[in-house]
Amino acid sequence: MRESLRAVLGEDQPIVREGIAAILRASGIDVVAAVDELVRAAEEHDPDVVITDIRIPPRLEADGLDAVRKIRAARPETAVIVLSQFLDASYALDLVGDDPSGVGYLLKEKVASPQILIDAVQRVVARDSALDPDVISALLGRQRPQNPLETLTPKERQVLALMAEGHSNTGISQQLFVSVAAVERHVTGIFTKLGLSQSASGTHRRVLAVLRYLGQ
Incomplete structure (x- = not known):
């Protein structure tokens, strides 16, 4: 087992790159490469996570997004986190695809807070x-009207929003200041109202619920 997490970083601006690398290293994460050739670096270094700006060379368009899709x-x-200077819901949907597990999409301005x-x-x-x-808010604006999400209570929508951000039931309980048992009841209600079969695993149903929430 590895002693520390290994990260590959893709960022073309030296100051930003060194700042992110410093945040990671200060938390015990080993930055094994900071490069533009992310796909090759992932093959060579076997990282636990790849963190990249959307816009990296050679085109400075969506090359980072293209790279993490290939990875x-x-x-x-391999987990991936894409950093974006601008809010673009279409990029987020493209990145998530049909499975949001192991995926992060953060606005660069939020990364100024190391803990985030x-x-x-x-x-x-x-x-x-x-x-x-x-x-998440931008993706909600893309949802079609008249769907089962409209049957959720305000509290269930809060719980589902936090699920979409990646929080566990314990994390949700801490965010909403309620018991874990209460969160579990809300999660069960969400699964029922969205028609997610009990025959599927809890993890699978959470993924499906999040995808419904994101308008897939």
Whole structure:
């Protein structure tokens, strides 16, 4: 077993790159590479997580997003976090695809708080998701009307929103100041109202619930 998490970092701005690397190292995360060739670096260094800006060379367009899609396809066990300077819900949907586990999408301005980035790394490595709340709000605006989500109570919607951000039931209870048992009841209600079969595993139903929430 590795003594520390290993990260590959993709960021073309030296100051930002060194700042992110310093945050990671201060938390005991080993930054094994800080490069533009993310796919090759993932093959060579076998990282636990790849963290990249959306816009990296050579085109400075969506090359980072393209790279993590390839990494997820070839190495599904590798967690990924995409950092974006601008809110773009279509990029987030493209990244999540049909499985949000092990995926993070954060606005760069939030990474100024080191704990947000470290929490996101821990979530995605644990196969949860870490989606920026502002991204969640934008994705909600894309939902079609008249769907089962409209039957959820306000508290159930709060719980589902926190599920989408990658929180466990314990984490949700701490956020909402309620008991874990109360969260579990809300989660069960969410599954029932969204028609998610009890024959599926709890983890699978959480993923499906989050995808419904994101408008998939």
